[in-house]
């Protein structure tokens with residue numbers, strides 16, 4: 001009896017699986033905020049304002065590590081930021097499939113998960129993947145291009161299999177076997193998408209700075225083995241997301257789109273060149289100026305590295321936007337001049353320009369002038385309610401890399417085209433996408 005039911009189950013499963021080609025090269029998955037009730041990180045006893053304060057702390061930790069990790073070129077260390085981010089994606093790994101939650105991280109080049117046997121593993125809410133129980137798991141040989149293309153890969157001997165080490169600026173790391181495995185993604189139109197032979201890190205020694213819940217990192221950064229590249233030519237190097245506003249009902253999730261589903265076009269679309277710095281997985285844009293109402297602040301000739309193009313990292317894993325110190329100070333003083341509300345204090349003392357709100361707040365429109373693309377930021381993109389009736393400017397200064405964070409990107413379609421090297425923005429109601 002049990003044999004029959006499992007056979008029926010297997011048949012049903014395969015009938016409903018779609019290859020990328022069958023989906024006409026495009027599909028979408030849910031992008032779950034880590035504080036959503038759908039997330040393994042959800043803590044029902046936290047208040048909305050505790051969650052916001054924690055997100056701000058994570059954002060500050062993350063930006064501080066954008067500059068620590070660029071050590072010497074010959075250490076087996078991928079130049080990445082703090083592990084994790086603010087959004088998770090659910091996917092299944094292996095045959096039979098095991099569901100895991102991974103942080104969607106545009107600062108990570110490989111996708112990895114915790115694997116049995118664990119030498120060191122952090123606690124995760126779901127069972128840890130056991131590759132010996134999967135029919136589709138295969139380690140990768142040392143002499144393969146896949147092994148060579150991964151920064152931080154190593155080979156104890158020519159006949160051994162390919163090992164990887166990924167270290168993050170905050171001390172998080174994962175170490176294990178680089179492997180091929182089948183991934184299954186739950187697309188939002190109901191049909192699972194199956195990706196065989198996906199190169200993934202099977203981590204036997206793992207440590208995460210923020211210890212709880214998640215079990216994997218989905219590497220959306222720039223790299224040969226990045227998630228987007230591995231989805232194959234039918235995706236055409238395109239992905240996009242639409243982040244729902246922070247106070248949306250918990251049943252509504254943001255979306256991460258791939259391939260044809262990720263094309264951002266039509267009226268109101270603006271595009272700007274995408275840059276990368278050699279050896280870094282980050283996506284850089286060039287921010288020429290920022291304006292408050294009609295007052296323009298030039299960003300100047302600031303560059304993160306000599307010869308580098310682009311001066312700001314676009315990052316969905318950071319809540320706040322971080323600007324070079326002089327640009328931030330001008331922004332803060334112009335906004336302070338413009339806003340006629342009662343000043344207040346951020347109870348967690350993380351943000352510096354705060355106001356009491358009794359009515360709909362008046363705050364000026366802030367425009368981010370990227371090369372060729374003016375992106376208009378409304379009050380919900382620039383101010384955050386950190387306590388009851390207290391809103392704060394969600395920007396901070398940094399000595400490290402400048403970052404265009406996720407609050408600034410909410411209610412917009414943000415499309416990356418890694419073939420044309422552009423990022424496009426279009427105003428959208430992400431709760432209806």
Ligand SMILES: *[C@@H]1O[C@H](CO)[C@@H](O)[C@H](O)[C@H]1NC(C)=O
Pocket residue numbers: 043044045046050212
């Ligand atoms: C959940 O949040 C409460 C309140 O902040 C905190 O005391 C508790 O440690 C959190 N639970 C976990 C599992 O982190």
Ligand SMILES: *[C@@H]1O[C@H](CO)[C@@H](O)[C@H](O)[C@H]1NC(C)=O
Pocket residue numbers: 067068304399400401
């Ligand atoms: C990195 O941060 C430190 C301060 O934490 C700063 O002094 C230094 O200039 C920064 N380096 C780069 C390359 O941004």
